[in-house]
Amino acid sequence: MNGKNYIAGSWVEAVGGARFESRNPARFDQVLGAVALSNREDAEQAVAAAKTAFPYWRGLSRVKRGEYLDRFVEAIKAQTDEITRLVASEAGKAYNEAKADVVEGIHMAQYMFGHARLSSGQVVPSEIAEKDAYMFRKPKGVVAVISPWNFPFAIPIWLITPALLEGNTVVFKPSGNTPLVGEKIVECFERAELPPGVLNLVHGTGEDAGWPMVTHPDVEVVLFTGSYDVGSRIKEACVKDYRKMYACEMGGKNAMIICQDADLDLAVRAAILSAFKTTGQRCTSASRLLVHESRMEEFAAAFVAMARRIVIGDPLDPQVFMGPLISESAMKKVDFYNLLAKQEGAQVLLDGGRLEEGAHRQGYFFSPFIYRMAHRKDARVLHEEVFGPHVALIPFRTLEEAVTIHNDVEYGLACSVFTEDYRIARRLREECEFGVGYWNLPTIGAEVHLPFGGLKKSGTGVPASWPLLDLVTHKVAWTVGYSHEIKMAQGLSADV
Template sequence: MVEKSTKEVRRKIVDNYLNFIGGEWIDSKDGITNTQVNPANPSQIVGYTAAATVEEVDTAVQQAKLAFQQWKQLSPVGRGEILRKAADLLEAQSQDIAETATKEMGKRFIEMKGEVLRGAAILRYYAQEGMRKLGEVLPSANNQNTLYTLRVPLGVISVITPWNFPVAIPIWKIAPALVYGNTVVWKPSMEAGITAVKIAKVFEQAGLPAGVLNLVNGSGEIVGNALVEHPLTSAITFTGSNRVGRELASKAVAQNKKYQLELGGKNPVVVLEDADLDLAAKLTVEGAMKQTGQRCTATSRVYVEASIYDMFIEKLLENVTQIKVGDGLDGSVTMGPVASKKQFETVTSYIQKGIEEGAELLYGGNALYDPVYNGGYFVEPTIFASVTNEMTIAREEIFGPVLAVIKVADYADALTQANDTIYGLSASLFTTNLNKAFDFIKNSEVGMVQINGETGGAEPQAPFGGMKESSSGTREQGQAAMEFFTAYKTVSLTTSL
């Protein structure tokens, strides 16, 4: 929602959050602001973010390019020390940042607090990366020649991030970009703009030089496109929808820019008859409903052997009925709202589609309109049975608390159907059979495999990313991040002695 006319009046009620360009906090030149509302109570305004103009994006990139000349000269150890300070500050401010994010995009406070602390852990990890090698010495055919490689920064990185992990995803992009010597212009999702401002302030407080990190809030159509198409940006790292990712990739290729995409998922769980069914049911429900299903790694499909199908359904229902839906700031709630009206409409339309196509609605499926919910964007946790692999709810990413249960004949049938998708992010297998576990690891067409664990979850030191249309191929997090954020320089040094 964009408004101009009552801007000054509204600022007296709640804060207006500015863009961060060249080390200064700057209001939008044309006065446009984005209204941030609480998805648990849309009548409650959380604040207003200044929408950057194309000219302001240009200024941000120019400032980042200017700052790059000095930032790349700083020792990576020194760059890492700034990240370490940022980690301490982020941790100290975790309560405030978590509360802000919960109000802004609906994630439960306990989940959001954990995410902020995870962001601090990511910063500490990359602070240490500043002490690792950035090249290697190679043998040369000439014994008077020293041959070695260096990893060097790319320049100005365009960072475009989603709303569902408003702290962790930006940090796991920004931290490696910075420690390897790049500068950053960051466009967060419009649904997480206030949280982004607070993160940028953490980096400012940590002593990051002016222009090294720049924040430009606004729409993808205006700010995102201007950032991607700017001639001075060297690379683009993006997490979001497949549609936008494909458009971005086309623009990057046309400009010969490096790009990194983390896109959608339709993550399967396979449950075999020898599995611990209590554990499998518990983690399948958690994987599907945690963070209201708004994770690219969320469990979306579960393939269950016919011999245990009915028993497993009972155990799923035992777990899902324990979920309490409500405001994410309420400590007794176990599932919050979806992030926005748009997301609410998307999720409820998929539920209706599942019913129309003949899936059996086992549990939930309703939007919650009771006055208790304050007109918020709440959807019940939803489980469909009697689903086939051809149904829409088994093929398209829903990004909400909806689980499709599919009966299969055996392990081979389950593997075939689990792989029958355009996506390839994450997959889980529940079994005690070691041979099948290793076969699943080898033959599941995904970037991340879990054995007896839920489909979600990632650690800072481990590469994160998918296959097929879930990713452009490069990996985030861990030392794998160096592959994207740096380029090789080969050096040959010959002496006459």
């Protein structure tokens, strides 16, 4: 594939003519495509195109804007298998997961299309009988969307479609690890005949292409999903500009809590899904399994036994459960934390690591690493996000202790509780700090019509679904007086 930027309705090379390669992490000798490597000038051109297109786009009715999303969905459906294979090849996700990524993108676009004919405001009662009061939303302007590689199809659509529906225009920078999937999204919008400049695409690195978008004075909103380090910089930059709003989703150190009365068969299967889907490279992956001490031995034995049976390999093989890590740097990071766990006193139950035999030699394949460790504040592996198949089993005695352990991290994204007692589930729901919670389910599997966001280092709480409609707009109050006299609220005199 020949990846280009998309600016003002045209596919163009980067201003400097530079390019970079996108490779298959399961076969790193396979080049999937060469892609435009952009700089500040490219980003500025894209923002200028979006700003120029804004007056026309916001002037369309919300229903007409929604119809473009409907055509966008039809464009995706016409090539679902092709897109799925591209997601699997470029992101290293098992085929079933890659298809779910595409379907999730379809669902979000459909959900936003459905909102096109729903109310975008309210009639609000006034205390004055001769007044009518209204609330409605206005689009903010140019929205920058910076998305990650691990959900390269769904997450951009989470962010782009609410922005477009409400009348904003968008500049989109996909991850440098999955640029071709990002390009495919824009191709589908082009097939939907989206007007020029309404959606613009800039490929490249965060520093050279993304950061100029974040700091550009004509960008009103920044929507970001990625690491805390980058997200915190974006938040700081936006706070310094009185015009900018932002939503940042920045990872997690998520936990499953397996209580004394848990159905262990159910809990073990859910733990495998939570820990090892996408090779542990999800912001909602559970890297901490809090297990009641009376069930620890039984749970640990079953969990390790099931983890040993996981099939690791080419994502396009339908038998594969776990594909590769995304890059060499990701492998080095996971390897570092595996070694650190041993240094910090972990009891290793399954010593995973780099797979280098046979077909695994061609990719960034890593097997599960599982260990047992009592909770400690000074254990880095129990507090820092690893983003790989690295899992700690942590015993607890009481619900109070489980809550304390769960909350004793700087993140607060996903939580799962396994118990047959609704009172216990309710207590943990109320006292644990999280944004996305589950009862007797894995920590993965969010649906598009539900809010998705976290607390603390995990983010600002509104990176997707209907709450994002408020972030990319500003609410306007409009009050109409029908009397021939001025009548004021709160008993304020109108006498002059």
